Amino acid sequence: MIKYILRRIVGLIPLFIGVIILSFILMQLAPGGPAGPVINNTRITQEQKERWLARWCLEDSKDIGSVLRQFGGWSGILNCQNEGSQQFFSAQGGLNFLPAALGGGDNGFLHGDLGTSIDTGRPVGEMIGERAAATLFLTVTALILWVSIAIVAGVYAAIRRYSLFDQSLTLFSYIFFSLPTFWLGLMLIFAFGPALHLLPTGGVVEVRDWPAFGSPQFWVAAGQRPIDAILDIGKHLILPVTTLVLVNIAADSRFVRASMLEALNQDYVRTAKAKGLPGRTVVGKHALRNAMLPVVTNVGLELPFLVSGAIVTETIFSWPGMGRLFIDAVGERDYYVLMGLILIASFAILAANLLADVLYAIVDPRIRYD
């Protein structure tokens, strides 16, 4: 088992390197490139510009050498503080790409440094970290809710096939599967905001009552009044979570239903029934357990949603999460933030693929993984 996991991880490494290179190339191809916003910034002096460019090995040139140097600076292979071939060495004198403890440098994503935002001047890692809490509050709540509802509804629909419930669920899935998420969000905002005045339609907390969500001050304030904080966040969660849950139940309940029907049609279910086992045991023990195997994989593959899946919902509900940060960064051409978020989201996708495979191998003893 451990050997299998290790082999899968080794297989994912070239893929992740590919993702890194691809996202870098994408930003290089963009008009202006990562150096553009710095050079065209009219608010800073020439000296500041040069210092900034030198910090990241940025150059206003597209020849292959300078592009490679920029990649070296972003990844941490090169130490931009030095000149020429000395760039391969850190201030400590060791090869720069090594971890700092082994004499390497401290810049670049190899050392956990995703760069600095051109817009705010703050480290990208810190900015993403602040937004992560908001995104995870939203996505984890939504994922848990929709997966459990989809499993219950899907299984029930499969047991009572062609019943009124089954047919309503089918119709429901068809409709909500087709609705554009952002439009559903807008309609919910209108219904529960301006029309009924029932629920807040944007943000994580009431802006007047709390410091900016995600900031250290907020966590201090929330620590002093934890119950207020939870209630307020909960109230703000209702609409965005409902949007995500409605759309995703639609697809997942169909999947669970199909999987359960498949299991119910198996020979061992017929055998169990023929033996005279009570229906509850047949459905609950024989069919359900086997029906859950593909569902587990499916949920595993849905996990990247936790990081990058709520971009649409976050936009509509002014939710200060990572998706919103991404959209703001696109508008500001904040290339380091964009590359950082793409790396994190891709990492989540690859990790989820691995997890789904491993989970499947664990829950299904028929899978031989070596």
Next chain:
Amino acid sequence: MTDPTRTVSPIDEAIATGIRPDIEAANEEDFEVSLKPLSQWQLAWRRFRRHRLALVGSVIVFIMIFLAVLGPVIWPYDRLDLRPITRPGGSPPSATAVFGTDNLGRSIFELVVNGARLSVAVGLVTMVIATSIGVTVGALAGFFGGRVDSLLMRLVDLIIALPFLFIVLVAATFFGQGDPRLLMIIFGLLSWPGLARLVRALFLSLREQEYVLAAKAVGVGNFRITFRHMLPNALGPIIVSATLIVANAIVLEAFVSFLNFGIRATDVTWGTALSNAQGYLVLGNWWWAFFPGMAIALMVIGINFMGDGLRDAFDPRARA
């Protein structure tokens, strides 16, 4: 696989497909012994006709395509033809503007009707680009196998490992420049990997079929075997996923344009029609966001129903 040379009666079809024939609904002529064999397409069309939701979906889709083609002729959109605004942020639906107006006084109805053309075009062109790449890549990988296969599939893995919406937003903003044609190309270039995987899987199984062996034995070339012999047999699932690509592209365009990162505001699409609507929802102006969004939703529902009917028509055994 149903043998197309056999005469098919509803009973035969029922045996072949495992579906109980609906005797009363069947046509009288179905019971006559017909000497003319039905092609696979005719069989598929038969099953499609019986799928009620698919017919509803097709009607919706055809109405939308009709709007896309003739709408701008019947209700032309004139940027300067502004209606009187009775409330801040636009007038509610009334006799002069059936769907109400936006904050400038443009009629939402005209925006929806005229937006259909570009929105549907984005969906169709994206589908054509994505399907051509996906089918070619998948067919090459599935037919040749070996090194070609692993190289192409690593490429597919790589693209699937990227967060799709992130990349779409970056590409649309930095390379799209508000031009619908560029946006179609971007969507097309990013939408094919799923289809390539599907086609590869189909070709891997088709490759083992006897008629391929027979074709090889009589000396038919690889290219001809792939595209003349195998592709027609893989067409069903390909058509189904092509319809889904159309639906996805329409929603994607709407979302990207809604964020003002997509098509420029002077080109009317369903996305640009509602792009500034959110700010006015607080004033109670629901119609501005509602009607363009409803058009998108209807189109997507129609396409999905159609896709479902097509899936059953081409592969009657795949019913869930």
